[in-house]
Amino acid sequence: MSSFEAVHRWVVSADIMGSGRLGQRAKLRSRRGMYDVFESAFDAVGVAAQQMHLEDRGDGVLAALAPHVPPSALVGLWLEEVYQGVREHNAGLHQPLRLRIAMHGGPVGHDGRGLVGRAVDLTCRLCDSDPARAILAADDTVEVVFVASDVLYRSVVVEEGRFVEPAHYRPYPVRVKETDELAWFYVPGREQPPAPAGAPVQRGPAGARPAPRARAAAGARAEAGTPRPTKYAITxxxxxxxxxxxxxxxxxxxxxxxxxxxxxxxxxxxxx
Incomplete structure (x- = not known):
């Protein structure tokens, strides 16, 4: 298809957590909720249906955006709208909608049957990665976990912007099949995602400004005269x-x- 030649596009992969354990009604409700949330979020950033290719994946979706769609809007307002939409959908539900969402960019084509490209492969693997699953498993109150590729994080997220909080992301390796990548994990509404079981303690991203609470805590320690850590000791x-x-x-x-x-x-x- 000429409209989907192999050009750079931002790819979004999303998956509903635990959909295989849901009954038919709950499964339909979750799918309906996911589509409603995504459609509202894309409307909020001005992305019309003709500006993206969307594939249904049963318990998730795969989308490739038109080249002119700004990624800063996707990691900012779009993601915030998804988070708020999921919260609204889940109000009062015994079986809440919980999503893993990943994003990456690169050359993407279409062979008449679906999306093709390494960018598609990596996005799907980030979404299905062990750290993304473990973050949701670590805290039942987490409704959305977002995974940014290292390329997306370093080229877009670190530039900040409205609703973009690079200091709240945490890096974890993703190793599956031929994939061995560093990815950045973010839980909207949290200063940092819950640590996956067995994962090493991660420091904030290099060069990112600390969150306001972290800066306030550091200032309070300084005023209280808390000694700074030293690199060596003298006997x-x-x-x-x-x-x-x-x-x-x-x-x-x-x-x-x-x-x-x-x-x-x-x-x-x-x-x-």
Whole structure:
């Protein structure tokens, strides 16, 4: 199809968590809710039906957006509208709608039967990844987990914008089949997603500004005089000594370095 030549497009993959355990009525309700939420969110950012290709995946959807659709709107207002729509849909439901959503961009084609391209493959694997599943499993109150590829995060998310919060994303590796990628995980409405079981503690993204609460907490610690962490420690042997930062004042009998257990090597010969 000429309208879907292999050109750069942003791809969105979404999946309903636990749909295989739902009864027929609950399954239909979840699918209807997912479509209503997505259609409203795309309307909110001005993406009409003719500006995207949408495929039904049974318990999810796969979409490729027209090249001119700005990705900043997708990771900003669109994602916020999805989150708020899911919250509204779930009000009072015993079996709430919970979504995994992934996004990545790259050359995408169409062979007359569906979307084709490495960007499509990676987006689907990010959506179906173990960390995305584990984040939802770690906290039953999480309704949406969003997965951004490293390309999307570093080229779009870090630039910030309305409803875009790069400091609230956390990186985890995604390893499945031939995929070995770093991806960025975000839970709307949270300062950080719940850590997947067994995952290492992740620091905030490099270069991103800390969240307002984190900045406030850091300021409070500074005002309270909480000592800052140090990169090294000093052990001093002697009397009448005052240690000020990295300087020692007083009669120093000797000191011991990390490579000198008894103070007799180069580190232990600094006497005066």
């Amino acid at each position: 001093v042997n002697g009397h009448n000594q005052i240690v000020d930062g990295a300087e020692v004042h007083g009669d120093v009998i000797g000191f011991r370095g990390a490579d000198d257990e008894h103070g007799t090597g180069p580190a232990g010969r600094g006497r005066r």
